[in-house]
Amino acid sequence: MQLTSEGLARAARAYASDGFVKLEPLFDAARMQAIDDELARYVSDIAPVIPPADIVFEKQPNPDGSRAIRNLWRMENHSQYFRDLALDANLLELMRRLVGGEPLLCGVELFAKPARVGSAVPFHQDNAYFNLVPDDALTCWVALDDTSIENGCVYYAKGSHRGPLLAHKASGVQGNSLMLDGVPAVGAFEEVPGVIARGSAIIHHCSLLHRSEPNRSNRSRRGLLIVYRGAHCAVDPERARAYRKVLSQLTQA
Numbered sequence: 001m002q003l004t005s006e007g008l009a010r011a012a013r014a015y016a017s018d019g020f021v022k023l024e025p026l027f028d029a030a031r032m033q034a035i036d037d038e039l040a041r042y043v044s045d046i047a048p049v050i051p052p053a054d055i056v057f058e059k060q061p062n063p064d065g066s067r068a069i070r071n072l073w074r075m076e077n078h079s080q081y082f083r084d085l086a087l088d089a090n091l092l093e094l095m096r097r098l099v100g101g102e103p104l105l106c107g108v109e110l111f112a113k114p115a116r117v118g119s120a121v122p123f124h125q126d127n128a129y130f131n132l133v134p135d136d137a138l139t140c141w142v143a144l145d146d147t148s149i150e151n152g153c154v155y156y157a158k159g160s161h162r163g164p165l166l167a168h169k170a171s172g173v174q175g176n177s178l179m180l181d182g183v184p185a186v187g188a189f190e191e192v193p194g195v196i197a198r199g200s201a202i203i204h205h206c207s208l209l210h211r212s213e214p215n216r217s218n219r220s221r222r223g224l225l226i227v228y229r230g231a232h233c234a235v236d237p238e239r240a241r242a243y244r245k246v247l248s249q250l251t252q253a
């Protein structure tokens with residue numbers, strides 16, 4: 001993907017006003033095939049030997065009884081391919097524009113949402129996890145499968161990134177420890193379903209409210225997430241302490 005300067009400006013405008021922007025497509029068929037190949041290698045050869053904290057399984061097994069991967073975290077630490085993909089010069093140019101400074105890679109992740117057993121992600125703002133000031137961080141969510149309402153696409157609350165960081169509490173969901181404390185008032189925001197084709201992506205701001213539903217279909221819904229922040233952002237120590245407190249309550253429970 002290489003955006004013209006007009007394309008970059010258009011993407012930056014949509015991102016600033018809505019808190020998210022679609023890139024249709026981001027990667028071509030050859031790149032998608034290479035990502036699939038590396039992911040297959042990752043699952044068969046790498047996942048069995050990564051630290052337990054870097055993989056989360058669905059509570060429910062696959063219909064054939066096998067364990068279903070829900071999330072893979074910190075993939076850039078275990079695969080040079082995914083690290084290089086995230087540090088692609090064209091991608092970094094776009095991220096530089098959107099985070100308003102030098103983009104730093106925070107992580108490459110998989111939200112797998114397997115057919116039938118893929119679980120929901122509660123409403124949250126990513127900055128409840130990151131605790132960054134200013135909140136110049138984002139996620140580039142790349143569709144490895146076509147997404148739909150039925151297979152659990154992500155829903156984005158348009159414009160909600162302009163509000164403050166809201167209170168979050170422990171969610172009890174493995175893989176997504178935090179959820180918004182309460183639900184946004186009905187009609188407060190327009191919720192936009194992120195229905196996109198394989199190879200397309202949606203970039204969302206870390207203060208944007210978003211969520212996803214279970215995969216009720218027979219089709220997998222894999223998202224590869226690449227997270228960046230501006231080098232000028234710093235972690236707010238007080239908020240980070242509050243987040244660690246929630247985490248420690250979870251591990252003691």
Ligand SMILES: O=C(O)CCC(=O)C(=O)O
Nearest residue numbers: 111121139141154212223
């Ligand atoms: O993929 C999903 O279902 C949720 C993704 C998410 O929470 C995120 O992109 O921050």
